[in-house]
Amino acid sequence: MIVIKKSVAVNVLLAVLFFYSCNQAQVIKKADNQKIEIEPKVLERLGDSVQFNLKVSLPNASIRKNELYAANLVFTYGNNRYKFNNSLMVSGDTLDPHAKIEVSGRFSMPFLAGMEKGALQLQSGITNGRQEIEDRAPEITLTQGIITTASLAQIGQYRGQQMIPVLGTHIAMDSPESMGMLADQWQVVEEMLAAYSNLPYTAKTPFLEVLKGPGDWSHKKWKMEGLPHFVELNREVFSWYETNYHTQFESKREGISDIQRSILARNIRQGTVSADTLSEQELAVAISKEPGWSEQEQLLRAMEEVYPSPFVYNNLGVVFLNQANRVTDTREKNQLLENALFAFNRSNAFFENPHAVYNLGLVFWLWGDKFSAYNNFYRSLALTRSDQLTKTYEAALGAVSIFNGDYSLAAIHLNKAESNPINLFNQGLANFLAKDYYNATIKFEESAIQNMSNGYPFYGLALVAARNGEMEKLYENLEKAVNRSDFLRNRAVADREFVLFHEQEKFKEILRKK
Structure with missing residues (x-):
């Protein structure tokens, strides 16, 4: 009897296990x-x-x-x-x-x-x-x-080029936008407004508020055009200021030759003479003559002590930005970018200007924060009416828009940018990613014609050929691209755009040859 019960129990257990096993198999x-x-x-x-x-x-x-x-x-x-x-x-x-x-x-x-x-x-x-x-x-x-094709968008980042790109916008003393960027800022024009007696102070107050507000001179003048009495003040004050600003800047300190200025600048860098031995304008000229980033940094730091201004801090930030673009150590790069961030913020603390705002965007670009980069590039566009600066900012907005996947917006921005090799390549890239291969080919070819030593437009043409299945064009342009850039050679090895060709012997041969 006990044996029978045990047999029944075993059968029940086996049935449960069998049922569970079947159920498990069904579930899987x-x-x-x-x-x-x-x-x-x-x-x-x-x-x-x-x-x-x-x-x-x-x-x-x-x-x-x-x-x-x-x-x-x-x-x-x-x-x-x-x-x-x-x-x-x-x-x-x-x-x-x-x-x-x-x-x-x-x-x-x-x-x-x-x-x-x-x-x-x-x-x-x-x-x-x-x-x-x-x-x-x-x-x-x-x-x-x-x-990762969209990441090929360029704003001058270093990718093994023989000539390392220069990032950022310097404030140059020979441009109309430089007015108001030195230590006296808008003091001269403010004094001229105060001395102009044909209008009451209340009528001149809105103009003073514009001067102290954001934007470069082109933006400020555009804002003032909408104010009452602008025509009169432009004729009697602003036109004179524009005409005489650069004349005054170009006038040399009596008895100081180019050679003497160069010697004094070297002594200032070495700390053997005070920075105010040279005038602010002379120091600005001396800095523009220095080819090295470290030499520029030394002079700008000395100038900061005696002539702090939006000019000094913006251009010092540009130095840090380019130093960061030339180092491989992550910690050192981040410290230099922190220095640049601080300098550009100091420049904007005097008054928000498009140079420093745009350059802040480049800091965020190198940090990989493309959202903040776009916001700063867009803000810089609103702070100027300079045609040249506008083209620079539109180009940057186009590159970031490609990276973020908005190819239509990228095309709108890049159509307003200067037609140089980098911007033409970016236009081609935007068209390529939007699957407009005809216009992509045209822009890549235009970019190549302007700079035959640049491998990027040939890489773009290879991408178009790969998508269209044109093997001869693919190999011809890929070979030109990788012969001009080791960065593109290393990229092509794993680029998913070429996945159908990675095992082709011709493809491997092109990447092997140097």
Whole structure:
């Protein structure tokens, strides 16, 4: 009798285990029988992040009331794994057993170095009550690699060029925009307004407020044009100020020759004579003659002690900015960018000017904060009416818009920029990413014609050829690009734009040759 009971118990246990094993297999099969859609099919870097949409469809009635379906994502690159905080989940308790089962979500992850070669993987499973099935559905690779073409947008960042680009806008003493940037700022024109007796003080007050407000001289004059009595004051005060400003600046200190100024500037750098041995204007000229960044820094720091001004702090910030663009050590680079940030803020503390605001945008650009960079570039545009400066700021706005994935906006900005090799390349890049390959080709070719030593436009033409399947053009232009730039050679090895050609012997041969 006891033997019979034991036999029954064993049979019941075996039946339970068999039922559980079948149920487990069914659950795994249900999780494995999912239909997965990802958009875009190949991930793309936009700005500093990678974003995509994911949708999973399951067979009708495949999840019971006491079950929970979950799909978790991970991005693997090298020895690193990025785990997403959110996942796709759906509970059987919330489902209509006769309805189609779909669950979707939008995902985002920061773009980190090395991710361009990684893979996005999904692992799904079903929880049965509170007991999770251990044997999940096999991990699925959804997509491999990340397209980073938008990051080719240029604002002069250093990428192994023979000639390191110069970043930032100096305040040059030979331009109309330089007025009001020295230590006396608007003192001369304020005194002229005060001395003008044909108008009461109340009529002149709005003009003084504009002078003390934001913007360069071109912006201030534009603001004053809308004020009563502008025509009269422009004729009697402002025109004279404009005419005589640079004449006064160019007048040399009596008895000081170019050679003497150079010797005194060297002594100021070495600390053997006081900075005020030279006038503010003479120091500004001496700084413009110095080819080295460290020499400029020494003179500007000396000038800061005796003639602090928007001019000094903006140009000192430009020095730090370019020093940062020439170092590889991250800690040193960040310290130099901090110095630049402080200097540009000091320049703006006198009065907000487009030079320092634009240059702040470049600091954020090098830091990877493209949102802040765009805001500063846009603000600088509002602080000037100078045609030349406007073109510079439009070019920067176009480059950041490409990086952020807004190609239409990029085209609008770049159409207003100067037609130089960098801006033409950026225009071609914006067209290429918008899938306008005809106009992309035209702009890349125009960029190449202006500077045949630059590898970027040839790389752009290779990208167009790759998308169009034109192998001969691809190899011809890729060879020109990598022969001109080791940065582009190293990039092409992992560039997802060329994924269909990476194993081609001709492609490998081009990258091997130097």
